[in-house]
Amino acid sequence: MNENIVQFKGTKNGIIVMLDENSPYEELKKALDKKSESAKDFFKDARTDITFSGFSLTAAQEVELAQIINKNTGMDISSALSGGTPSISSPRFASSARKDDGALNQLLSEALVTAKKNLTTFHRGAVRSGQSIRFPGSIVVIGDVNPGGELIAEGNIIVLGILKGLAHAGCTGSHDCFVAALDMRPTQLRIAELIACFPDEKAENTPLYAYINENQIFVEPLL
Amino acid sequence: MSEVIVITSGKGGVGKTTTSANLGTGLAMQGKKVAMIDADIGLRNLDVIMGLENRIVYDLIDVVEGNCRLKQALIKDKKYESLFLLPAAQTRDKDAVSPEQMQKLCESLKEEGFDYIIIDCPAGIEQGFKNAIAGADRAIVVTTPEVSAVRDADRIIGMLEANELRNPKLILNRIRIDMVKKGDMMTMEDVTDILAVDILGIVPDDESIVISSNRGEPAVTDDNALAGKAYRNIVQRILGEEVPLLNLEEGKGFFGKLKKIFQKGN
Numbered sequence: 001m002n003e004n005i006v007q008f009k010g011t012k013n014g015i016i017v018m019l020d021e022n023s024p025y026e027e028l029k030k031a032l033d034k035k036s037e038s039a040k041d042f043f044k045d046a047r048t049d050i051t052f053s054g055f056s057l058t059a060a061q062e063v064e065l066a067q068i069i070n071k072n073t074g075m076d077i078s079s080a081l082s083g084g085t086p087s088i089s090s091p092r093f094a095s096s097a098r099k100d101d102g103a104l105n106q107l108l109s110e111a112l113v114t115a116k117k118n119l120t121t122f123h124r125g126a127v128r129s130g131q132s133i134r135f136p137g138s139i140v141v142i143g144d145v146n147p148g149g150e151l152i153a154e155g156n157i158i159v160l161g162i163l164k165g166l167a168h169a170g171c172t173g174s175h176d177c178f179v180a181a182l183d184m185r186p187t188q189l190r191i192a193e194l195i196a197c198f199p200d201e202k203a204e205n206t207p208l209y210a211y212i213n214e215n216q217i218f219v220e221p222l223l
Numbered sequence: 224m225s226e227v228i229v230i231t232s233g234k235g236g237v238g239k240t241t242t243s244a245n246l247g248t249g250l251a252m253q254g255k256k257v258a259m260i261d262a263d264i265g266l267r268n269l270d271v272i273m274g275l276e277n278r279i280v281y282d283l284i285d286v287v288e289g290n291c292r293l294k295q296a297l298i299k300d301k302k303y304e305s306l307f308l309l310p311a312a313q314t315r316d317k318d319a320v321s322p323e324q325m326q327k328l329c330e331s332l333k334e335e336g337f338d339y340i341i342i343d344c345p346a347g348i349e350q351g352f353k354n355a356i357a358g359a360d361r362a363i364v365v366t367t368p369e370v371s372a373v374r375d376a377d378r379i380i381g382m383l384e385a386n387e388l389r390n391p392k393l394i395l396n397r398i399r400i401d402m403v404k405k406g407d408m409m410t411m412e413d414v415t416d417i418l419a420v421d422i423l424g425i426v427p428d429d430e431s432i433v434i435s436s437n438r439g440e441p442a443v444t445d446d447n448a449l450a451g452k453a454y455r456n457i458v459q460r461i462l463g464e465e466v467p468l469l470n471l472e473e474g475k476g477f478f479g480k481l482k483k484i485f486q487k488g489n
Contacts, residue, residue, distance in 0.1 A: 126377075126419050128377045128378060128380055128384075129374055129375075129377040129378040130378040130381055130382070143419070144417075146374075146377045146417060147374060147377075148374060
């Protein structure tokens with residue numbers, strides 16, 4: 001029997017199992033059994049994705065082949081793909097795959113949250129009374145924030161104008177966030193769960209920067 | 224070309240109705256065909272200020288509900304041939320009209336060949352406001368130099384912009400130059416700094432407004448009234464002419480003159 005109808009090819013995305021398109025399935029199965037048996041030292045305890053290419057497999061056949069590889073080599077197959085379509089149905093894979101899916105999803109959502117946190121929304125023009133900008137990242141306003149206007153960010157807030165409304169940076173509790181404005185006289189300033197009020201008398205128009213230090217909001221000239 | 228202008232403010236009592244009456248009359252004095260719509264349904268005032276209360280037969284609700292033709296409800300002014308008023312209903316409330324009906328009404332007034340359609344908006348940001356701005360092409364925001372009025376004007380400008388009525392113009396009403404000079408009142412610059420919109424005019428706090436309103440003759444027709452002059456200037460600016468603002472120094476001059484008149488009276 002020609003063993004070359006089955007070939008392994010390693011890529012950085014996992015192992016591609018190339019199956020000869022013109023051979024019958026039973027022969028491919030036998031060849032794979034033999035081939036994986038002989039390559040078991042090489043694949044031993046590896047944890048990887050496998051992709052079948054060439055011969056078009058049914059879902060059941062795919063699982064069967066994956067099981068053969070698993071049995072012969074002890075390789076932990078995290079997912080099996082055929083022609084780019086994920087199709088995993090055996091309980092053995094399903095459990096491990098689901099676990100991995102969960103981990104993957106968690107990783108993805110974490111990445112998404114981080115990405116959004118790193119994102120910034122820009123608003124040009126005045127934020128007027130009754131208007132509210134909420135964003136999971138940072139907010140930059142090019143214009144004034146009038147009394148009654150709100151900026152609520154999970155990240156930082158920068159106002160290139162006069163901040164007279166309400167600004168809440170780090171609204172999900174991050175103490176690392178700051179609020180900066182060219183002219184800062186907010187009705188109320190919040191960072192994380194801390195709230196600060198500003199004195200009523202008109203401060204001189206210097207750019208200010210507010211941040212948390214030792215559980216207190218500090219305000220300093222920006223320059 | 225006809226234009227629908229809504230006069231709004233958010234806060235009540237800042238002079239929306241007075242401004243509507245004066246601008247409508249002022250535009251008619253310039254020979255324009257003007258319709259004024261009182262959108263303050265249930266609390267109508269514009270007819271009183273115009274001195275046309277006793278001529279009301281049909282009102283805005285009758286028109287939208289089809290009880291009468293538009294022309295039947297339009298009341299011609301006592302003095303100016305080209306000035307008409309569509310009064311509000313007094314026995315109904317704001318929910319009696321929908322924004323769509325107001326839009327349709329404005330369209331039919333445009334078809335009637337009016338040059339300007341002035342809508343007197345009710346106070347507040349609810350249904351009445353939404354109705355009043357529905358058919359408008361332009362908005363004029365009236366405010367007084369008080370923090371509460373400016374705050375509401377700010378809210379209203381935001382809402383106008385959200386409703387595609389961009390770049391509303393501002394009228395600063397009831398400014399008292401003597402108080403501004405003493406630093407007891409917000410200046411025009413203070414107000415425009417906060418609101419960040421173009422100013423269309425400033426109107427001084429003038430007793431003649433009270434007198435003319437009570438008499439049912441808008442101050443704009445009074446050549447001697449300072450507020451009348453302010454409204455005439457605003458009308459010129461609406462018509463696209465460049466007229467300098469009544470600035471503080473000029474105002475001082477006017478107030479000086481006004482003082483003299485009162486002193487003579489004494």
